[in-house]
Amino acid sequence: MKGTKGEDGIAQRKKKNMKKTMNRLGSVGGGLSLEAFANAKTRGNDHNPAMLKKRREFYRNAKYVKEYKQRQKQQGGQNDQSFAEQPSKGRQEHGHSDMINNKNKQGPSLEELYKKKREELDKERSEREAMIKAKKEERERAESRRKAWRQKMYKKTRKGQPVMKYRIEHLLETLQGSTQ
Secondary structure (H helix, E strand, C coil): CCCCHHHHHHHHHHHHHHHHHHHHHCCCCCCCCHHHHHHHHCCCCCCCHHHHHHHHHHHHHHHHHHHHHHHHHHHHHHHHHHHHHCCHHHHHHHHHHHHHHHHHHHCCCHHHHHHHHHHHHHHHHHHHHHHHHHHHHHHHHHHHHHHHHHHHHCCECCCCCECHHHHHHHHHHHHHHHHC
């Protein structure tokens, strides 16, 4: 049982392409001819990857420019039609008031939006800085307490024995803290 019509078409195309390739390379007799081998292995002096990349980029940019010009042309055509529909006297008489009304309908301007966003960012930054400052101060206080405690705990007598006064005070403080 044969495959579907689409599968047969694909297989025939592959076979046809393979045959063309074999004929092109001259491998009908079972190997490449010297000329075909040389042509297949070497590329001309015109092969420069950087130039190919530039060429591709040039065509891509040309495509973008063409699309941009088409859009500009379409928008220009639309604007021309809208102006053509309005009578010229009415446009001159009411033109200024229309511009003012359009401004009011647009909502907040870009400048207002920029100022608003800037204020929000400044507020967030000041809050972050305040938190960082508070954490830093707390860390410094804790470090100074530890340093003072360490100095007391490591004090020694003239004979090199630890001073028990501070150690006993520390034990008392911990006991009183645990009972409360």
